[in-house]
Amino acid sequence: MTMRFANRFDGKVALLTGSAAAVKGELMGFGGATVWRFLEEGGRGVVITDVQDEVGERAAQQLRDAGHDALYMHLDVTEEQDWAKVVEATLDHFGQLDILVNIAGILDTKSLLDIEPAVWKKTMEISSVGIFLGTRAVARPMEQTGGGAIINVSSMAAKQGSGLYGTAYSFSRGGMLNFTQSSAIQLGSMGIRVNTIMPGWVRTPFTDYLYRDPEQNKFRTERVPLGRWGTPEDIAGGILFLASDDAAYMTGGELLMDGGVSAGSIRIKNPRSDD
Ligand SMILES: NC(=O)c1ccc[n+]([C@@H]2O[C@H](COP(=O)([O-])OP(=O)(O)OC[C@H]3O[C@@H](n4cnc5c(N)ncnc54)[C@H](O)[C@@H]3O)[C@@H](O)[C@H]2O)c1
Secondary structure: OOOOOOOOOEOOEEEEOOOOOOOOOOOOOHHHHHHHHHHHOOEOEEEEEEOOHHHHHHHHHHHHHOOOOEEEEEOOOOOHHHHHHHHHHHHHHHOOOOEEEEOOOOOOOOOOOOOOHHHHHHHHHHHHHHHHHHHHHHHHHHHHOOOEEEEEEOOHHHHOOOOOOOHHHHHHHHHHHHHHHHHHHHHHHHOEEEEEEEEOOEOOOOOHHHHOOHHHHHHHHOOOOOOOOEOHHHHHHHHHHHHOHHHOOOOOOEEEEOOOHHHOOOOOOOOOOOO
8 A cells, every 4th residue: 555645754853742652552642643653654753752751761662663763851841941951852863853742731620619729720831831831942943944833732622611621621722722823923934833733532541531431431422423532543643734744834723633523512313323
C-alpha cells in the first residue's frame, strides 16, 4: 500500500508536551499516536516531554530502537525554566524546531461548588500559563529557522458550559481558543501558524477510567453520532493536518474532532442501528 503523505514532514522537528504515553503495546495518548505517525511520514526527530519521566524515557528508547531520532525530557509546562532547558536542548541536538504540540492537561470533573480551589488553580495554570510559556519559548527559535506551527490541544468542552466535564476544565479549555487567536495574530508575521484542535471523547490514559466504566462508557457512546469513542490516531490525524503544509493558509482556527457530539443532541433512535 502506498502512503499518500509519505514525506509530508521531511526534515521537520516536533516538540510535544504531555506526550509520555507513546509506548507501542501500551495505551497511547495523543502525543504517542502523533509522534509515531510524524516520524513514519518523514519527520526528522521528536522531543517528547512530560512530568511522567519513567514512561517517557521508555517511549523515547523504543522510538530510538525503531531507528528514529527521539529525546525525552522532563517538562512541567508551568515552569519557565523547564521550557528554557528543553528548547535549548532541542536546538543543541537538532539545530531547529518546527512544530510545538501543547497536549499537557489535567481533568477534575467536579462542579464549581465542589472543586478544591487548589485544583482549580492548577487546571488553569497548566492550560493557560503552560501554553503561554511554551509559545513564548519557541517563537523566536521557530522564526529563526523559517517559521513553524503550534497546535494547542483544547477540547470540545471549550465551547459549552460545564455539566459533564468539570467547570475548571471547560473554562481553561475555552481560554485556549482565545489565546490561540491572539498568538495567531501576533506570530503570523514571524511565519508561525497557531491553531487549536478540539477533540471529543477519546480513549487515552486521560480518559481510560471513564472508558472502562460500563455506565460512563455507554452514556458517552450513545451521544456520539458516529457511534464510537475516538482513537488517539483519529486525533493525531488532525494534529498532523494542522502541523503540515496542508494547513498552510490556516491560523487562529479551530478543528473540531468529536464524532459529531457538538452538532446537537441525539433524540431518536438511530434507524440504522440494530438494537
Ligand atoms: N482523551 C480525551 O478524550 C480528550 C478529549 C479532549 C481533550 N483532551 C485533552 O488532551 C490532553 C490529554 O491528552 P491525552 O488524552 O493524550 O492524555 P494523556 O494522559 O496521555 O496526556 C496528558 C499528559 O499531560 C501530562 N501532564 C499533566 N500535568 C502536566 C504538567 N504540569 N506539565 C507537563 N505535562 C503534564 C500528564 O502526565 C499526561 O501524560 C489534555 O490536555 C486534554 O484536555 C483529551
